[in-house]
Amino acid sequence: MALRSLFRPTTLRHLSAMRFASTTPRVKLLINGEFRDSETSNWIPVHNPATNEVIAEVPAATQAEMQEASDAASAAFATWKDTSILTRQACMFKLQHLLRANQSRIAAAITKEQGKTLADAEGDVLRGIQVIEHACSIPTLMMGETVPGVAKDLDTYSYRIPLGVTGGICPFNFPAMIPLWMMLSLACGNTMVMKPSERVPTATMMIAELAMEAGFPKGVFNVIHGAHDAVNFVCDDPAIRAISFVGSDQAGKHIWDRGTSNGKRVQSNMGAKNHGVILPDANKTATLNALVGAAFGAAGQRCMALSTVVLVGEAQSWAEDLVGLAKQLTVNAGDVAGTDIGPMISPQAKQRAFDLVESGVQQGARLLLDGRDVQVEGYPNGNWMGPTILTDVTTDMDCYQQEIFGPVLVCLHADTIDEAIKLVNANRWGNGTAIFTNSGAAARKYTMEIESGQVGVNVPIPVPLPFFSFTGNKGSFLGDCNFYGKAGVNFYTQLKTVTSLWRDADADVLKAATAMPTMK
Numbered sequence: 001m002a003l004r005s006l007f008r009p010t011t012l013r014h015l016s017a018m019r020f021a022s023t024t025p026r027v028k029l030l031i032n033g034e035f036r037d038s039e040t041s042n043w044i045p046v047h048n049p050a051t052n053e054v055i056a057e058v059p060a061a062t063q064a065e066m067q068e069a070s071d072a073a074s075a076a077f078a079t080w081k082d083t084s085i086l087t088r089q090a091c092m093f094k095l096q097h098l099l100r101a102n103q104s105r106i107a108a109a110i111t112k113e114q115g116k117t118l119a120d121a122e123g124d125v126l127r128g129i130q131v132i133e134h135a136c137s138i139p140t141l142m143m144g145e146t147v148p149g150v151a152k153d154l155d156t157y158s159y160r161i162p163l164g165v166t167g168g169i170c171p172f173n174f175p176a177m178i179p180l181w182m183m184l185s186l187a188c189g190n191t192m193v194m195k196p197s198e199r200v201p202t203a204t205m206m207i208a209e210l211a212m213e214a215g216f217p218k219g220v221f222n223v224i225h226g227a228h229d230a231v232n233f234v235c236d237d238p239a240i241r242a243i244s245f246v247g248s249d250q251a252g253k254h255i256w257d258r259g260t261s262n263g264k265r266v267q268s269n270m271g272a273k274n275h276g277v278i279l280p281d282a283n284k285t286a287t288l289n290a291l292v293g294a295a296f297g298a299a300g301q302r303c304m305a306l307s308t309v310v311l312v313g314e315a316q317s318w319a320e321d322l323v324g325l326a327k328q329l330t331v332n333a334g335d336v337a338g339t340d341i342g343p344m345i346s347p348q349a350k351q352r353a354f355d356l357v358e359s360g361v362q363q364g365a366r367l368l369l370d371g372r373d374v375q376v377e378g379y380p381n382g383n384w385m386g387p388t389i390l391t392d393v394t395t396d397m398d399c400y401q402q403e404i405f406g407p408v409l410v411c412l413h414a415d416t417i418d419e420a421i422k423l424v425n426a427n428r429w430g431n432g433t434a435i436f437t438n439s440g441a442a443a444r445k446y447t448m449e450i451e452s453g454q455v456g457v458n459v460p461i462p463v464p465l466p467f468f469s470f471t472g473n474k475g476s477f478l479g480d481c482n483f484y485g486k487a488g489v490n491f492y493t494q495l496k497t498v499t500s501l502w503r504d505a506d507a508d509v510l511k512a513a514t515a516m517p518t519m520k
């Protein structure tokens, strides 16, 4: 199916208040293998963040449509769970092939809706493809365990079996990677109801189109759209057994509370404030370049952005050196060649970042570089913010306490590595951190004592590849099983354990046993 057919022009029937039919494309739903027009009267505008023009409208799906999606997923589960694991694996292989072939096309759509540069958008798709590639090992990943001879003629073995229908709720900042993280669920034999971010629905729809082409049977993968009502549907619908969520603290805690109180499994990846700790023996040029890339790349809108730096001892003077490097970055539309930093997602997100920078200045921080006055030629209405650096920041300031989620680097000072570790561990989040040093002993000490769940040693954004898992912790994660890798397979499966006795004759059993079996 051509991408064009995933949209349809607005008609008067759906926008009765409008005098003329709009040509704004409308995003479809995917229910039971069919890309469908929503019957809703509630359409949410999707903007190009470089221009703030409305480029599409996404439906707030009706309750009936969401129910149909869930019912289709339930019906499909009855056969998908019994479809051979090799057939499921073959679908993943085909999807992987199609994603590779369409990587640039999906990346271009991401740049248009989300704003990030084309190169960064290609990386967004690739990091998702890598999870699909890992899921192609599903026959091995789903192996259970066996212990023969737990007692005479008695064997015990466990199967990993799928759960049923699973739900996915996604954020705006990785429009392809995060839905693809969640599609590991399908390889495990589950079916899905996916709700992409209403701000960036198109990448998911392109992936959905490819999933249909890859041969996933109808109803196995469904896409609904909307905001809070769609989220609450996923939390409440009794057929949905598990919810994968990635996004902000506010939504993540709500989904965790509501989903778990309905008896569901929930994995909830939330906000972050990732610290880089810089020791004075670090390779200065490499470290400063790593910090600038990790703080300002994707306009700081990554949950693993290195948004906070702790300069230790003599490295405290390095903050000034960051300014020159940051000034070399080009702010422009993501599809313009040479762009380093694209627009932020919305005027509200930009204003919030501006306000947090201002609060830092009011509370005593020093503004080394102010990106709030950036203008981009040809794009007067974009959500622009250039690299911004605040130093002399203290832990009581709002710019430290809040996740800014913009191109803002806040610099703090510590006299010793112990003081730096104490500072980082006192932060409520624990997504990621990085230490920069040439001392193996210092790096090891940091790695062992730091509480964050993902640690880089001279690596600014230590996101693990899919044969590991994404292991954020503390305030950045609620749940027991992390995303992807073995933990992801555990999340999407449950154990069934069989104890089995086979013997030729039972002549020696003379009397029924009523005591607890001791299995000798």
Ligand code: NAD
Binding pocket: 169, 170, 171, 172, 173, 174, 195, 196, 197, 198, 226, 227, 228, 231, 232, 246, 247, 248, 249, 250, 251, 252, 254, 269, 270, 271, 272, 302, 303, 403, 405, 431, 470, 472, 476
């Ligand atoms: P968001 O929470 O605003 O939106 C995420 C999803 O939740 C969307 O689908 C949205 O429709 C829904 N939602 C939003 N507010 C809700 C509410 N109050 N109740 C119910 N549902 C709601 O997040 P975002 O702005 O799209 O993404 C940015 C956030 O995501 C940042 O905090 C970032 O750190 C976090 N994030 C975390 C990770 C991670 O792995 N830890 C990865 C990416 C992004």
